[in-house]
Amino acid sequence: MAGKWCPGTPTSIDLRQEEGTLFSGLSNDRRNDIRKARADGLVAREAPDFGQMRSLMMSTLARQKKTISPAIADRILTGFQPGEYCYGFRGRGRGRPAAGVFVIHDDRIAYYLIGGYADGAHHGAGALALWSAILKARQLGLQTFDFEGSVIPSIERYFRGFGAS
Numbered sequence: 001m002a003g004k005w006c007p008g009t010p011t012s013i014d015l016r017q018e019e020g021t022l023f024s025g026l027s028n029d030r031r032n033d034i035r036k037a038r039a040d041g042l043v044a045r046e047a048p049d050f051g052q053m054r055s056l057m058m059s060t061l062a063r064q065k066k067t068i069s070p071a072i073a074d075r076i077l078t079g080f081q082p083g084e085y086c087y088g089f090r091g092r093g094r095g096r097p098a099a100g101v102f103v104i105h106d107d108r109i110a111y112y113l114i115g116g117y118a119d120g121a122h123h124g125a126g127a128l129a130l131w132s133a134i135l136k137a138r139q140l141g142l143q144t145f146d147f148e149g150s151v152i153p154s155i156e157r158y159f160r161g162f163g164a165s
Contacts, residue, residue, distance in 0.1 A: 011147040011156065011160060012144050012146040013147075013162060013163050014144060015110075015134070015143055022138070025163030026131075027160070027161035030161040035124075036122075036124045037122055040093065040122060042091055042092065042122055042124065043091070044092075045089065045090060046089055047100060048083070050102065052097045056097060056117060057073060057114055059119060060117055061116075063119065076113060086104045087103055088100055088103065088133075089133045090129060091122075093122050097118060098117060098125035098126075099118065099129045100115060100129055101129045105137065105140065105142055109144045109146050110144070110146065112133070112147045115129070133145075145164075
């Protein structure tokens with residue numbers, strides 16, 4: 001049912017494509033978000049310290065009037081040592097963290113677990129961080145980037161904007 005939202009629909013990208021093909025598979029909105037973020041001086045870097053990721057995640061959930069136990073958030077973000085089947089990317093602009101993503105993986109599949117963004121962050125910061133995480137999974141030789149779907153239609157559409165099907 002491509003293009004139509006279905007609760008819990010798995011969304012993933014086949015990483016066995018060339019980078020240019022992957023980028024072409026993004027929606028116009030996601031490509032524009034990434035280009036604009038780069039043009040405005042944002043950068044995405046691998047983030048070995050997940051403390052800022054926790055802060056971005058918790059503040060995003062608070063803005064959305066959602067909650068998660070801080071203990072559970074800590075368990076999600078500290079269940080693996082950085083570089084040991086997990087990684088994170090943080091988009092930065094104007095010298096401060098703007099958005100972040102957290103990914104775990106096995107030998108074949110990367111799983112996007114959670115992300116967050118700073119209040120008032122550049123619109124493209126999250127897209128740039130997520131795109132960088134996708135490219136890292138490809139660099140690691142993984143076959144699939146799995147967004148884990150979503151029961152929230154706007155999030156599902158956002159993921160599909162990365163070429164997920």
